Amino acid sequence: MKKLHRRNFIKRAAVLSGAAICGVATAKNAKAAETLPENFVPPAMPWGYQELDPEYVRKLGHLGYYLEECGGGSFWAIMTALKEKIGYPYNLTPLPTKEEFIDHLSGKSKGKHFQGIMQYGVGGVVNYGSLCGSVNGAASAITFAVPFDAVKSIVSRLMRYYETETFPNVKSNEYAVNKEFYPPKYKSGKALPRSSSNSVLCHVSVGKWCEKSGYASGSKERSERCARVTGDMAAMAVTLLNAHMKGNLETVFPMKLSQDTVSCRVCHFKGKKFEAGQITRGFMECSSCHNDMTPHLAENKMKTAYGMNVGTWAGAAAIGTVAGIGTHAIAGRLSKEEPHDEE
Ligand code: HEC
Ligand code: HEC
Structure with missing residues (x-):
């Protein structure tokens, strides 16, 4: 195989990952990627955290779901908020901007294809029905932000929250009814029935919600419900991260198994x-x-x-x-x- 000059290789890899694979990088992004120094190495994780607004992240999570489903959506929401707040090194990750998502949903970028990190989490890992993607994606973003000891205590609480919360949260039902969410057109604008699953599995969570609400798993309402759950989980992840930074994680969410x-x-x-x-x-x-x-x-x-x-x-x-x-x-x-x- 022909040996690529290192600089060319980096350029190509940057362009490939930024533009071709993810299909989202603007010309400007691709250019920025090309200017990475020859010996550039991304910094080791964790990349750090600064307090975020859970309500903003809830709305981002809901929007993210419309393009990259639950796994991609919760990851994108938290990482995007961190990128906007902290910049480097979060801007190294291929994340379409909020505006790109909204433009796409408004029909301004027809034919464009989005593929997000953690999108495989959809429907409990490529629709297999295991761990709900909204937990999976959020857990991955948390792993970017804080040391692994903290990841464990935050993510176990997030799992427990998922088992016990009655989804969708009242907040996200409110945002939908008041048209405060970002997508120009919602899958459903109604306040949706709420249910708790006692399980972290997509299969159980969706099943119990369908049974309670009377909507089928392939309905627009079920999809909208999962968009709201994605927002709710991203918001909770950020609430727990904020608490961790303030040293009051156990007060904000005491870890209690049943x-x-x-x-x-x-x-x-x-x-x-x-x-x-x-x-x-x-x-x-x-x-x-x-x-x-x-x-x-x-x-x-x-x-x-x-x-x-x-x-x-x-x-x-x-x-x-x-x-x-x-x-x-x-x-x-x-x-x-x-x-x-x-x-
Ligand atoms: C998502 C469903 C699920 C949950 C939640 C779950 N289990 Fe199980 N468990 C299973 C299945 C399926 C098996 C295998 C049953 C068999 O071998 O027939 C199993 C097996 C076991 C076994 C026997 C070991 C074996 O492989 O035969 C024990 C003990 C057990 N579970 C305890 C627990 C405890 C304790 C918890 C809670 C901390 C728990 N399980 C939660 C589904 C579950
Ligand atoms: C006091 C200890 C104890 C408690 C409490 C206990 N188990 Fe067990 N369980 C055992 C032992 C010991 C075995 C069998 C292991 C063996 O045979 O050596 C077992 C076996 C099992 C098995 C396999 C049974 C089978 O015959 O295939 C399951 C499933 C299981 N437990 C689930 C549970 C669940 C769920 C709970 C909570 C409701 C629970 N156990 C509480 C001690 C306990």
Whole structure:
């Protein structure tokens, strides 16, 4: 293969990533990219954070959804607000401007194609229905902004917020009714029915909302609902980032798992004792999938080192929870004993 001169290579890569792949860079952007010095290396992450207005970001998130769906939309919203506020190095990321999005939606840039970072998050990862893209995209933007220890405490709260919030938030219903959102024409301008999902899965979230609202999953209203959820999640991400910067994350959003989940996690957490039930990991709301707890009352099918059956273990857990050991121990594990997914 012909060896490209480094400078040419950088120029080409910049033009390619900025213009051809993303199809969004203006001539001016492409030019700016070409002037990067030959030995240019983007700065290591995190890139830093400055307080943002959650309500502005909520509106950006809603707009972002119209072009890049939930995953691309929440990422774009937070990164765009950071780019506008901080500039470098956020301006290194290929992000179309708010004006470009609005122009496109007004029909001024026919044939233009947008592809955003994190857009793959759509519909729970390319419509597979797993983790909702609005959480996924926001988590990625958060990872650009703050050190990874903070990422963990902020994103776990964001996940929990997603499980517990009744979407769409009243604020975004209001913005739609008052025509305060950016798109020139909404998929629906109504205040939409609200529902909570008890789950971080797109599949469950959309399903429960459709069931409650009576709208089909392919309806304009469902799509508009997800645009508002995208705004809501981007706004919450920024609220949590602001709190983190002020050192009051725990006050603004206390990290509380449900009593159900805590009671399961007394035994089921990432650990080394197979026999004691340490055969799982994670903090998702257990009750969203497990609702029949009878296996614990029947005789244990698997051999345990202590020769106890699961029923006995369940009794022990009840005692542990009543004694107040559970909640405290679990909260500790969330922040300390499961620092990252190294195993
Ligand atoms: C007191 C400890 C304890 C508590 C509390 C507990 N479990 Fe278990 N669970 C176990 C043990 C031990 C096993 C079996 C592991 C083995 O067989 O060695 C088990 C097995 C299971 C299994 C596999 C069962 C099967 O037969 O396939 C599921 C699913 C499960 N638990 C879910 C839960 C959920 C959900 C909760 C909370 C509602 C919960 N457990 C609470 C200890 C516990
Ligand atoms: C999104 C759905 C979902 C959620 C949420 C969920 N589980 Fe499960 N869990 C499953 C499925 C599916 C299996 C596999 C069941 C099987 O093997 O038959 C499983 C298996 C298990 C098992 C047995 C291990 C195994 O692989 O057989 C345990 C124990 C368990 N879950 C505990 C929990 C606990 C504790 C929570 C909450 C912290 C939780 N689960 C949350 C779906 C879920």
